[in-house]
Amino acid sequence: MKARAFSYFRAATIDQALDARARAGDDARFIAGGQSLVPALSLRLQAPRLLIDITHISELRGVRREGGYLRIGALTRHCEMLSEPLIAEFAPLLHAAAPFVAHPAIRNRGTFGGSVAHADPASEFPAMTLALGAEIEIIGPSGGRRVKADDFFVDLFETALQPGELITAVFVPLFKADQRFAFDELARRRGDYALVGCGMLATSTGERIDDIRISFFSVGNTPTRVKGTEATLIGSSLGAERIAAAQAALEGDLAPPDSDEVPPAMRLHLARVLLGRMLGRLGERA
Amino acid sequence: MSGFDESLLDDADETVRVRFVVNGRKVACEVAPRETLVDCLRNALELTGTHAGCEMGACGACLVQLDGQAVHACLMFTVQADGARIDTIEGLTESGVIADLQAEFHRRNALQCGFCTPGMLVNAHELLSRVTQPSREEIRDALSGNYCRCTGYEAIVDAIDAVAKARSESGGAT
Ligand SMILES: Cc1cc2nc3c(=O)[nH]c(=O)nc-3n(C[C@H](O)[C@H](O)[C@H](O)COP(=O)(O)OP(=O)(O)OC[C@H]3O[C@@H](n4cnc5c(N)ncnc54)[C@H](O)[C@@H]3O)c2cc1C
Ligand code: FES
Ligand code: FES
Numbered sequence: 001m002k003a004r005a006f007s008y009f010r011a012a013t014i015d016q017a018l019d020a021r022a023r024a025g026d027d028a029r030f031i032a033g034g035q036s037l038v039p040a041l042s043l044r045l046q047a048p049r050l051l052i053d054i055t056h057i058s059e060l061r062g063v064r065r066e067g068g069y070l071r072i073g074a075l076t077r078h079c080e081m082l083s084e085p086l087i088a089e090f091a092p093l094l095h096a097a098a099p100f101v102a103h104p105a106i107r108n109r110g111t112f113g114g115s116v117a118h119a120d121p122a123s124e125f126p127a128m129t130l131a132l133g134a135e136i137e138i139i140g141p142s143g144g145r146r147v148k149a150d151d152f153f154v155d156l157f158e159t160a161l162q163p164g165e166l167i168t169a170v171f172v173p174l175f176k177a178d179q180r181f182a183f184d185e186l187a188r189r190r191g192d193y194a195l196v197g198c199g200m201l202a203t204s205t206g207e208r209i210d211d212i213r214i215s216f217f218s219v220g221n222t223p224t225r226v227k228g229t230e231a232t233l234i235g236s237s238l239g240a241e242r243i244a245a246a247q248a249a250l251e252g253d254l255a256p257p258d259s260d261e262v263p264p265a266m267r268l269h270l271a272r273v274l275l276g277r278m279l280g281r282l283g284e285r286a
Numbered sequence: 287m288s289g290f291d292e293s294l295l296d297d298a299d300e301t302v303r304v305r306f307v308v309n310g311r312k313v314a315c316e317v318a319p320r321e322t323l324v325d326c327l328r329n330a331l332e333l334t335g336t337h338a339g340c341e342m343g344a345c346g347a348c349l350v351q352l353d354g355q356a357v358h359a360c361l362m363f364t365v366q367a368d369g370a371r372i373d374t375i376e377g378l379t380e381s382g383v384i385a386d387l388q389a390e391f392h393r394r395n396a397l398q399c400g401f402c403t404p405g406m407l408v409n410a411h412e413l414l415s416r417v418t419q420p421s422r423e424e425i426r427d428a429l430s431g432n433y434c435r436c437t438g439y440e441a442i443v444d445a446i447d448a449v450a451k452a453r454s455e456s457g458g459a460t
Pocket of ligand 2: 337338339340341342343344345346347348349358359360361
């Protein structure tokens, strides 16, 4: 349970971090909260020569409004999702998801940028960036860019991040008065990774749903938006029949992986149950 | 504030000097970058109240306070803590801030072998400083990352619940 020997560099600026990464080559890793990386190093699943600590880079901190977005710095800790008033007001879906992410002490260290970069398909926040229509701000040796969450999660632990690139922030469209959200997950014990989880964000006129984004996690190789299911809900209110139709449509959107512990049929069933509950709650809040 | 020096790459496992404040005292240590904080506390500083169980973030036996917040000492390298303030179970005991929790754990048999106890206390201390009157549900939730193989948790929840009530009756002071 000991990591292989490595060197450690604490970067003070983004430029220093990118420079160190470029000069050390692919054998270097950025470390943020370390709550995924340190166990991976201890178990020797990874054995880089250099760790570049990015947690002292002030440019990666802070939560603020920028145009129609909330800009959430990559180093925002999971616990700040619970305590930061701007997040509660303008990104309430993240605020609602945060208590389900790991345990309190892990939330004190783990960072939003780290969670999104790690792209664990069982993680809450990556899936929520999809439901929110968020954009990931990236900087690398060849400059900066913004990638839509819809284009960011490529495969198992694989994202649009190129080697040597850093996530600097996530831009979340500001929550509006005509929007409603829901978050829930089913886990064997609180704090465990979910068997199935889901977040959704709907825009409505009265009871009519004008637009809805629904994203599941723990259902496959990546967080998964269920576009076919979303389509069955647009243009009408959330009555029992409509909810049943959405539950039926889920089968076309999800293909849960083979697993002895949670067979695909069971996971699909749990996803349907969760979807039904959450849409019911969303309807009550109209 | 210097930039990256490539010769660093040849120095993997060479010790580096780390300075921090542990339990109110300034400490300097020579550590290899791969040494976790829990190993440094236990081996170099002989603060063996912080326990090493799973060493992968699952059991909660290694909780300490870093700049006032509970964190897993097995999930960080000592070098990351350079410049930080660390309070271990020994420091929290010495200062008396958890004396009532400790007495209540003792009174209610909320420990048997005691392996989990330091982590439980660090966690309970943080919970009670954030929420003055947590429900039993909230207490269980806060302890979700702390394993106890002996007690069955009930007495631990009872003890924390009793201290929360006693503290709020005496005006919330610790
Ligand atoms: C016992 C336990 C239970 C957990 N339960 C959950 C859970 O229920 N749900 C959940 O979502 N998570 C859970 N986690 C994981 C936790 O949320 C991690 O904090 C998070 O996944 C990673 O964030 P980090 O800041 O710790 O990243 P690190 O561990 O520091 O890094 C993770 C990866 O991301 C890269 N990285 C980090 N920051 C950036 C950046 N800004 N730009 C580019 N790359 C970057 C690193 O190089 C590394 O490859 C759990 C962890 C543990 C130990
Ligand atoms: S030893 Fe750190 S959580 Fe188990
Ligand atoms: S008292 Fe033995 S593990 Fe909790």
